[in-house]
Amino acid sequence: MAKEKTIINQALPPAAEPIHKLIQEFNKLPGIGPKSAQRLTYYLLRAPEEQTKALADALLSVKQETRLCSTCFNVTDSDPCLICRSDQRDRSQICIVEQPQDILALEHIRIYHGLYHVLHGAISPTEGVGADDIRTKELMNRLQDGSVSEVILATNPTLEGEQTAMYLNKLISPLGIRITRLARGLPFGTELEYADDVTLTRAIEGRQEF
Numbered sequence: 001m002a003k004e005k006t007i008i009n010q011a012l013p014p015a016a017e018p019i020h021k022l023i024q025e026f027n028k029l030p031g032i033g034p035k036s037a038q039r040l041t042y043y044l045l046r047a048p049e050e051q052t053k054a055l056a057d058a059l060l061s062v063k064q065e066t067r068l069c070s071t072c073f074n075v076t077d078s079d080p081c082l083i084c085r086s087d088q089r090d091r092s093q094i095c096i097v098e099q100p101q102d103i104l105a106l107e108h109i110r111i112y113h114g115l116y117h118v119l120h121g122a123i124s125p126t127e128g129v130g131a132d133d134i135r136t137k138e139l140m141n142r143l144q145d146g147s148v149s150e151v152i153l154a155t156n157p158t159l160e161g162e163q164t165a166m167y168l169n170k171l172i173s174p175l176g177i178r179i180t181r182l183a184r185g186l187p188f189g190t191e192l193e194y195a196d197d198v199t200l201t202r203a204i205e206g207r208q209e210f
C-alpha cells in the first residue's frame with residue numbers, strides 16, 4: 001500500500017492541473033506573490049460555489065460591461081460617465097490624471113468638484129511612450145470651446161509624470177487657461193492612487209501655478 005502511494009505521488013504533478021493553473025493566474029496579478037496565489041486558490045476551492053461563481057462573473061463583467069467615457073476617458077458603464085453628465089460638477093475645471101484609479105483617489109477626499117481627463121499613461125521616452133500615445137489630442141479638443149478656465153496637472157510626481165506635466169503646460173499655455181500643478185507635498189516617486197487622503201488633500205488645496 002505504502003509502495004503504491006509513492007508511485008502515484010511521483011506520477012502526479014505537485015497540484016492538480018486546474019489548481020496549478022489558478023495559482024499561476026493569481027500570481028500574474030500585481031502585489032500577489034506565489035504564497036498569496038496559493039492561499040487564494042485554496043480559499044476559493046473551499047468556498048461555496050456561489051461565491052466562486054460571483055467572482056468569475058465579476059471578473060468577466062469588468063471587461064465586458066465597461067468602456068471608456070468618450071469625453072474624459074474614465075472607465076464607465078455608461079457614456080458619458082457619471083461625472084461628465086453630472087450637473088453638480090464645476091465644468092470650468094479639468095483635473096488631468098494618468099489613470100482611472102487616480103480619479104477614485106481624488107473623489108475619495110471629496111474636495112474637488114470639477115471634471116477630469118484621463119491620459120491613460122505618461123510620456124516616457126525610455127519606454128517608447130510619446131505624446132501621441134496618451135490622450136493629449138482629445139484633451140486639447142476639450143479645451144477649444146473656452147468653457148474651461150483652470151487645468152490642474154495631477155500627473156504622478158515621478159519622472160514620467162513631471163515630463164508629461166511640462167509637455168502639457170507648453171501645449172496649453174497659448175490658450176490662456178490657468179494651469180496649476182499639485183503641491184509638492186506628495187513625495188517624489190509616489191503614485192497618486194497610493195497617496196494617503198491627508199497628503200492628497202494638501203496637494204490639491206495647495207496647488208500652485210505651473
Ligand SMILES: [Zn+2]
Nearest residue numbers: 069072081084
Ligand atoms: Zn467622463
